[in-house]
């Protein structure tokens with residue numbers, strides 16, 4: 001894969017993805033890491049200073065009006081080769097969301113960041129993903145052509161919900177899964193794969209210190225999934241260990 005774009009790389013899984021991708025045997029020619037403030041993203045700045053294939057772009061994923069300008073910046077980096085991989089990774093969860101406590105603002109924020117942003121950013125970057133797929137017609141469908149990875153969660157699974165609560169997060173990730181399915185149907189003819197990916201329960205600011213997985217273990221699995229995906233995975237939701245998740 002020549003180019004990869006990851007949203008929300010200031011910390012956690014997004015930062016971990018960038019750290020791992022620069023260390024790959026054949027790292028992407030263009031690794032576009034987005035964050036809300038480049039000035040505050042000290043770890044990313046350090047990585048970019050040591051790797052000239054890393055490009056830092058600012059993006060608050062709720063700034064939908066900026067998406068056209070943002071996609072032009074991405075195009076100026078990837079050029080005629082297009083964009084091979086889009087990781088919709090940026091996400092939010094909030095505390096105290098049992099039914100007696102949940103606030104409509106929390107629902108709106110979760111939907112904006114976790115559901116609407118991945119759909120609208122995909123829409124904005126579709127021409128570049130399509131270009132990458134068309135440039136590589138002889139390669140198998142997946143990261144060598146074009147793929148969108150929507151970072152979802154087991155907490156968005158309807159089948160596996162036995163604890164209730166968590167309305168903003170659960171509902172927004174369930175809706176993201178539906179968007180993943182629709183995108184996979186819509187883009188099949190364009191040779192663009194779309195999958196949902198649950199990174200596992202990971203030690204990050206969101207996952208907390210009790211999470212069983214460290215970032216490195218999760219990312220190693222995620223990158224293996226990315227390497228092994230094919231047409232049969234299109235529209236599905238997978239864990240970091242490659243297992244398919246029930247919706």
Ligand code: NDP
Pocket residue numbers: 007008009010011012013014035036037059060061062088089090091092113151152153154198199200201202203204205206207208211
């Ligand atoms: P973190 O809370 O550690 O990091 C979240 C990242 O998203 C940060 O870089 C943050 O940027 C960014 N972000 C949040 N809001 C916005 C916004 N409006 N615009 C741009 N960037 C934003 O979470 P994780 O790394 O753990 O989570 C990454 C993804 O993985 C999320 O989609 C999450 O739902 C999913 N996930 C995580 C699990 C876990 O156990 N950790 C389990 C299942 C899914 P900033 O630093 O500026 O706030």
